[in-house]
Amino acid sequence: MAWTAQRDQLLATVLEMDRLGLVSGTNGNASVRIEAASDPDAFLVTPAALPYPTMTPDQLVPVNGELEPIEGDGVPSSESLLHLALYRARPDVGAVLHTHSVYASALGVAGRPLPPIVDELVVYVGGQVEVAEYGFPGTEDLAQAGVAALGDRRAVLLPHHGMFAVADTATEALRVCALVERVAQIFINATAIGEAKEVPAESFKAERRMYLERTGLL
Ligand SMILES: [Zn+2]
Secondary structure (H helix, E strand, O other): OOOHHHHHHHHHHHHHHOOOOOOOOOEEEEEOOOOEEOOOOEEEEOOOOOOOOOOOHHHHEEEEEOEEEOOOOEEEEOHHHHOOOOOOOOOOOEEEEOOOOOOHHHHHOOOOOEOOOHHHHHHHHHHOOOEEOOOOOHHEEEEEEEEHOOOOOEEEEOOOEEEEEEEOOOHHHHHHHHHHHHHHHHHHHHHHHHHOOOOOOOHHHHHHHHHHHHHHHO
């Protein structure tokens, strides 16, 4: 079995994603880029419809740019098209994580983007988290809508669905998902008691620069 270190790391990340309650049942999915001589777009992705607590490293599915398994006979996640589109659009991205967490999903249902109301959201995610255009789950429409709304940031909300995060590693992508979920909760609570104010413009500029330097996008 190839890519054992990547399999162990991806599995550890999805177990933590499940433990944190960012997904329920078999929903959500995650992937990391892998080196495969035959294909520059290859990645290792969680399998379709298998529960996380009993998932094993060999059940993770390495796929090529056609989303065909390179090794084994597993079925890749039904959202693999969006993972592929994100890797193609963002060479800086090494991992993709998709969750159905409650507060991020609530914003997507309301069609409300998550504004830059907390300093660390700008530093680690790059600014406002936009809501993508709606696309049916698993389709190319959803993949293209997700890429367009992500821009150069690290997270995007999907209407009537959940959210996606991208980062250099799976651990970091999970951190982004957890941060967006927490800030979404803060935003909804702040809006219930008053106005959710954005970070001052000067701070936003400095934090945005820190983000671009950290991610190598500058
Ligand atoms: Zn989903």
